[in-house]
Amino acid sequence: MSSVNINVTDESGETRPAEWNEDQTLLDTLLANGFPVLATCGGNASCATCHTYIDPEHIEASGERTEAEADLLLMLDDVATENSRLACQTEYSVEMDGATVTLKAGM
Numbered sequence: 619m620s621s622v623n624i625n626v627t628d629e630s631g632e633t634r635p636a637e638w639n640e641d642q643t644l645l646d647t648l649l650a651n652g653f654p655v656l657a658t659c660g661g662n663a664s665c666a667t668c669h670t671y672i673d674p675e676h677i678e679a680s681g682e683r684t685e686a687e688a689d690l691l692l693m694l695d696d697v698a699t700e701n702s703r704l705a706c707q708t709e710y711s712v713e714m715d716g717a718t719v720t721l722k723a724g725m
């Protein structure tokens with residue numbers, strides 16, 4: 619199985635590496651590596667507790683926002699930026715190797 623290595627900065631500002639396997643969403647990876655993401659909607663793009671910033675060099679590699687994700691991000695105008703993704707909607711890509719993901723729960 620292929621995997622990539624990313625760095626994750628949590629809301630306290632601490633950064634540590636995480637391995638992202640091809641059968642996982644970004645949310646799966648964060649949870650499997652013990653990051654404190656509430657994911658209260660269970661990965662359905664409706665709670666924003668999995669909101670993240672992807673570093674500018676990798677935001678394109680993270681793929682297109684889903685429609686539900688784009689709608690939710692519009693409501694998060696206090697935190698959402700062009701580098702925002704919902705981790706539950708972000709699929710694996712080999713081009714995400716080396717990406718830095720910063721956690722910033724919305725709402």
Ligand code: FES
Nearest residue numbers: 661664665666706
């Ligand atoms: S887990 Fe709720 S929006 Fe991603």
